[in-house]
Structures are given as structure tokens and as C-alpha cells.
Amino acid sequence: TGTTRPQRLLRAVQERATRGDSESVIAAIDHFCRHQEWAMNVGDEKGFILDSVVSEVSPQTALELGTYCGYSTVRIARLLPPGGHLITLEFNPNYAAVARQVIAWAGLEDMVQVVEGASGDWIPHLREHFGIESFDFVFLDHWKELYLPDIKLLEECGLLRKGTVLLADNVVCPGTPDYLEYVRKSQSYESHYFGSHLEYTRAEDGLEKSVYLG
Ligand SMILES: O=C(NCCCCCn1ccnc1)c1cc(-c2ccc(F)cc2)cc(O)c1O
Numbered sequence: 001t002g003t004t005r006p007q008r009l010l011r012a013v014q015e016r017a018t019r020g021d022s023e024s025v026i027a028a029i030d031h032f033c034r035h036q037e038w039a040m041n042v043g044d045e046k047g048f049i050l051d052s053v054v055s056e057v058s059p060q061t062a063l064e065l066g067t068y069c070g071y072s073t074v075r076i077a078r079l080l081p082p083g084g085h086l087i088t089l090e091f092n093p094n095y096a097a098v099a100r101q102v103i104a105w106a107g108l109e110d111m112v113q114v115v116e117g118a119s120g121d122w123i124p125h126l127r128e129h130f131g132i133e134s135f136d137f138v139f140l141d142h143w144k145e146l147y148l149p150d151i152k153l154l155e156e157c158g159l160l161r162k163g164t165v166l167l168a169d170n171v172v173c174p175g176t177p178d179y180l181e182y183v184r185k186s187q188s189y190e191s192h193y194f195g196s197h198l199e200y201t202r203a204e205d206g207l208e209k210s211v212y213l214g
């Protein structure tokens, strides 16, 4: 027994960050991951790229696949425009429980909906369950072999529109080769690779930004 890494990360947030201050929550998690224990958050370097894409899109509706401890959820939600809303899907209930508390500590619970379950099960029900017409922005950061099937499902469910921006983490490490090939070859996407590093390390990694053309 004892605590899990997500629980230790949450304790670091509660001990180091100021309630309602999302910047201090982000800083506390980055400090924990650099100085205490590595964790698979998108991190500060790739997080800066995520911030710039979210700011550019300024999404009213956003979807995140893979919440983990809520680090990228907080990064995205803090930049949403008035009326903006973020739905984040997490398969692991222990991750989801920690993420809800991290998001609440940042004071962003009103703009975020943490949904527990398998992305493939939930995607076909997002419209009816949350009144979503389509997404302006999608951040992919869950199991790497699900990136491709899940964007195909989003297409089939009509949840992408002309101009929807997809941003995928880890396209180099751990890697998402089938997803990359698809978005780079498909006539329905305009893709661009942002080179960076695996969170808190010197290993190569990067984000792929893909605009859906319909
Ligand atoms: O596996 C990752 N994320 C998915 C976690 C489970 C998602 C569950 N889920 C949520 C919704 N549907 C399913 C991941 C891994 C690494 C990594 C890199 C190098 C290494 F040596 C070890 C690990 C780095 C990341 O940045 C990652 O995102």
C-alpha cells in the first residue's frame, strides 16, 4: 500500500501551489517532476507549444484524450475564452480522481468536465450527452495506439469541422507512427511538426498539429 505517484503529485500541488492560482499549480507540478519524481505530464517545454496553439485557436469547445493528473487540462483550461469548455476523457479512475482535485485546486472546475471511461466508448455519445456540435480543438495524449482509431471515430461522428485543430503529444517518444502517417498523407489534414523534448528530459519528442480540412 502507501501512496501512488499521482497522489504524491497532488500532495505537492496542495503543499506548494496557491488555491485558485493555475500558474502556481503548473509550476508546482513541474517542480515535482523535475526534482522529486518524473511523471508523464506534457511538461513545461511542450506545454509552452500547447499554450501557443490553444491561444491561437481560442476554442469554445475543446476535447482532451488522456487527462492523467490534469496538468495539460489546467494548461488548456486557463487559456479558454469566456464561455469556453473543455471535456477531458480518462480511462483510469485513480488518475481521474487526482485530476479532479488538481483542476479544482487551480479553480478551473467550472470550465472542465472530467469524464471517466474508454475514449472509444464515449466519443459516439459526446454530442447527445454534452450538447456538443463539434470541437474547435482536440489534444491527444492517451494510449498512443488509440490516436488513429479515435480521430477516425471523431470524423465518423461528425465531431470535427473545417478548421478543427488537433494537437498530438508524443509523436516521437513513445511514438505514434500510424497516426503520423495518416495525418501527414491524408488530403483531409494540413499537418505541422513542432520539435521538442520528452517532458523533463533531453530525449527527442514533439507535437504534431493537424488542421482538419473537411
Ligand atoms: O502513455 C502515455 N500516456 C497515456 C497514459 C495512459 C492513458 C490512459 N487512457 C486515458 C484515456 N484513454 C486511455 C505517455 C507515456 C510517456 C512515456 C514516455 C517515455 C517513457 F519511457 C515512458 C512513458 C510520455 C507521455 O507524455 C505519455 O503521454
Ligand SMILES: [Mg+2]
Pocket: 040, 041, 042, 141, 169, 170
Ligand atoms: Mg504525453
